[in-house]
Amino acid sequence: MNTTEQLNLFGSTTESKPETKPQTKEAFGRLDSNSTLHDRLLKYCRLRPGEIWEEPTMGHRVGVLDVIDIESLYTIADGSKPSLFVNDPPYNVVVGNVNTKSLSKNELSDYIYFSKTWVENCMAIMPENAHFYIWLGADVRDDFQPLPDFMIMMRGIQELSPRNFITLRNQRGYGTQKNWMWVRQELLHYIRGNPSFSVVYTDIPKILRGYYKNINGKRTENLDRGKSKNIRPGNVWVDVQQVFYRAKENVPGCYAQKPLKAIERIIATSSNEGDTVLDCFAHSGTTLLAGERLGRRVLTFDIDPVFAELTIRRLEHYRKTGRTGWQWHNPFPEMEGSV
Numbered sequence: 001m002n003t004t005e006q007l008n009l010f011g012s013t014t015e016s017k018p019e020t021k022p023q024t025k026e027a028f029g030r031l032d033s034n035s036t037l038h039d040r041l042l043k044y045c046r047l048r049p050g051e052i053w054e055e056p057t058m059g060h061r062v063g064v065l066d067v068i069d070i071e072s073l074y075t076i077a078d079g080s081k082p083s084l085f086v087n088d089p090p091y092n093v094v095v096g097n098v099n100t101k102s103l104s105k106n107e108l109s110d111y112i113y114f115s116k117t118w119v120e121n122c123m124a125i126m127p128e129n130a131h132f133y134i135w136l137g138a139d140v141r142d143d144f145q146p147l148p149d150f151m152i153m154m155r156g157i158q159e160l161s162p163r164n165f166i167t168l169r170n171q172r173g174y175g176t177q178k179n180w181m182w183v184r185q186e187l188l189h190y191i192r193g194n195p196s197f198s199v200v201y202t203d204i205p206k207i208l209r210g211y212y213k214n215i216n217g218k219r220t221e222n223l224d225r226g227k228s229k230n231i232r233p234g235n236v237w238v239d240v241q242q243v244f245y246r247a248k249e250n251v252p253g254c255y256a257q258k259p260l261k262a263i264e265r266i267i268a269t270s271s272n273e274g275d276t277v278l279d280c281f282a283h284s285g286t287t288l289l290a291g292e293r294l295g296r297r298v299l300t301f302d303i304d305p306v307f308a309e310l311t312i313r314r315l316e317h318y319r320k321t322g323r324t325g326w327q328w329h330n331p332f333p334e335m336e337g338s339v
Contacts, residue, residue, distance in 0.1 A: 024253040025326045032308060044309065044332055047062070047305055048064060049065075051065075052075065052076065052169070058297055060291070063301035068118055074124070082130070082278035083121070083129065083195065084131045084276075084277045088279075089118070089134065091146065092139070093146075108146060115153060115154050118280060129191075129196075131189070133266055150188075160190040160192055165187075169237060170183040198269050200268050200269050202239050216283065247327065252330065253306070263290040284311070284325075288311055289314055310331055
């Protein structure tokens, strides 16, 4: 392979001239749509299907497992009962106008069957009191499926009760001059039993004035009565930065990566230090990193060895450097110059 082909493979310029300024493009593009690069990365993955990597200090576990196989859930849990489930499954939507094997659009009935199967598999290892979060999308070009269909499906799982419907607002979105800009990500929150919930605060200061109330004979304003100078998060999150390739937490190759701040908010409110968290769709490893930073043990897996490897490497990279991602740099530096 010549120099120009190598550069094209990693998604950079087509010229073979030496660079005169720092590279600020992702080391490579979407791994789910670049089968050539994906297959070349497989030889650098330490796990094969069915295998699990266990971290000795916190007890984190990362596997290459299939969420629709109930034995995968028993294997990753290894007898434990996670009290928090955070999942970001495929949305059954053609993302970025690219229909790929990993992020494909299927018949709606097949997608709902897949969804019901993996949710019920999670129920098999869920304790009596637990939180259950699912990121999900809606295809505006196809009657908003699968979001409403998934919600109706969840009505049939009587052990889980809906708790909230959260929207994360993106700073940038997509749309046309003939439509409203699409800038939302949806997060469904269900619970089993009566799990604990901790109050947290955002970085947004309290600025709304005028709510007065007499306390012990003294007229006070709402800004004087709160426990914090900041507001609590509601079910519309406007203070979480969307992950772009220039963000420090960016993991090149991972499409639609969830922000670390959003996952940390879920973990901080819906679990206690020392609890176990399960994520069945590891992708960029955000849940693992969030759990590491907040003192939770994380069990996570992906059906794809490349994303399982990225998840492990992200934790190792954080422990070694303190950085939450690679920005535009290559998570597989050993591959450069060898392809």
